[in-house]
Amino acid sequence: MTATTPNTTPPPPQRRLLWWAYAALVLGVGLLLSVAELQHYQARGGPHPWEPFLWELSSVLIVGLLAIALFRWHARLRDQGAPLWRLLLGHLLGLGLFVLLHVAGLLLLRASVYALMGLPYQRDELPTMFAYEGAKDSISYLLFVFISEGLRLANAEQARRHELERLRSELAEARxxxxxxxxxxxxxxxxxxxxxxxxxxxxxxxxxxxxxxxxxxxxxxxxxxxxxxxxxxxxxxxxxxxxxxxxxxxxxxxxxxxxxxxxxxxxxxxxxxxxxxxxxxxxxxxxxxxxxxxxxxxxxxxxxxxxxxxxxxxxxxxxxxxxxxxxxxxxxxxxxxxxxxxxxxxxxxxxxxxxxxxxxxxxxxxxxxxxxxxxxxxxxxxxx
Missing domain, CATH: 3.30.565.10 (Histidine kinase-like ATPase, C-terminal domain)
Structure with missing residues (x-):
């Protein structure tokens, strides 16, 4: 197995712009969910208005990072030409890891923030959390798989167009x-x-x-x-x-x-x-x-x-x-x-x-x- 040298060249401006747009999207979704949760939190008489922002932003942040890993995992499965059963099995294992990392990540973030604030972190029982987050993550995971496939097809089509233009240019030069x-x-x-x-x-x-x-x-x-x-x-x-x-x-x-x-x-x-x-x-x-x-x-x-x-x-x-x-x-x-x-x-x-x-x-x-x-x-x- 040969080791590949990572590409250390800086990404082009268009790629950096896409990363900033993705970060803004994740932050925007987190803030939108936080504001919605804040209304319910205040209606229940919650004493700390920052708590809804911590809950929603921690969850959305972990999901945003996992979505990037999911995109690369899906691309790897597809690039290997895996048959349908291997593709389904790969995503089934990926879903389990997705839920596990999501729950572990948000627990770590929330516990760290509560500790910095000097407050006890009262969480639900782990089975309850895995059941609750797993149901939402299953829908999110399926949605991300469809988005990843769409992006993969779009990238492949763009690569084909660039290759076609290159071949046309070389043909014109040869002609x-x-x-x-x-x-x-x-x-x-x-x-x-x-x-x-x-x-x-x-x-x-x-x-x-x-x-x-x-x-x-x-x-x-x-x-x-x-x-x-x-x-x-x-x-x-x-x-x-x-x-x-x-x-x-x-x-x-x-x-x-x-x-x-x-x-x-x-x-x-x-x-x-x-x-x-x-x-x-x-x-x-x-x-x-x-x-x-x-x-x-x-x-x-x-x-x-x-x-x-x-x-x-x-x-x-x-x-x-x-x-x-x-x-x-x-x-x-x-x-x-x-x-x-x-x-x-x-x-x-x-x-x-x-x-x-x-x-x-x-x-x-x-x-x-x-x-x-x-x-x-x-x-x-x-x-x-």
């Missing part, structure tokens, strides 16, 4: 981690394919692209250490990718990034914008012969961070193409993080498309605003 892990391979493979197609045309250019890819991967790895970061940090992560794409498509791709200062201070899931921008470039620019303008705008309105990605290329059909993985990832990450408070909308602009992201505007405590709030990238910005 977000899985979604985040899908991002890097998705754009990494496409980027490597682009570099491979340039390598035999211009070795130095391919080398610069590899350097940009290394920068992108380093920043992506750093971003994955935290579930969320600011939009300013996200834009810093997006720019190396855009540099890679502009080096690949040249003047066919023109990019504009516009984000207000308030929008840049908002938090969003890390690497959220990689998939939408990648889809717009790899699926629209690659399939469009003429120049394509990609414009990202971000602002805060009505407590929401509004991000739009406009593309002047092809009409929106990305949900049914290879880009569906990235779009589904974006939707699922926002749903897992914000639920109904976030939305993703893809619509046609006639000669192009618009992807709209909306999520709660949550400001970071310390915001990195090193990104230019009115930064504009064009093909001319890319080294050749």
């Amino acid at each position: 977000l981690q899985r979604l985040s892990d899908q991002i890097q391979p998705h754009f990494l493979f496409n980027t490597l394919n682009l570099i491979s197609s340039v390598m035999y045309e211009d070795v130095q250019r391919a080398d610069r692209l590899l350097c940009e890819l290394a920068t992108l991967l380093r920043q992506a790895l750093n971003a994955q250490h935290s579930e969320r970061h600011t939009l300013a940090q996200e834009l810093q992560l997006v720019q190396p990718y855009l540099t890679l794409m502009q080096a690949r498509f040249g003047e066919r791709l023109q990019v504009s990034l516009n984000a207000s200062t308030a929008a840049q201070g908002c938090l969003l899931p890390s690497l959220l914008l990689i998939a939408p921008i990648e889809n717009a470039i790899t699926h629209d620019v690659a399939q469009h012969l003429g120049p394509v303008q990609l414009r990202l705008c971000a602002e805060v309105a009505a407590g929401q961070l509004q991000i739009t990605v406009d593309n002047s290329g092809t009409a929106p059909s990305r949900d049914t193409r290879a880009g569906a993985i990235g779009m589904a990832n974006t939707r699922e990450r926002l749903q897992a993080s914000y639920g109904a408070r976030a939305s993703v909308k893809l619509e046609s602009l006639g000669s192009g498309s618009r992807l709209s992201l909306s999520l709660p505007a949550q400001m970071a405590e310390a915001t990195n605003l090193s990104a230019n709030p009115k930064a504009t990238l064009t093909a001319a910005d890319t080294p050749r």
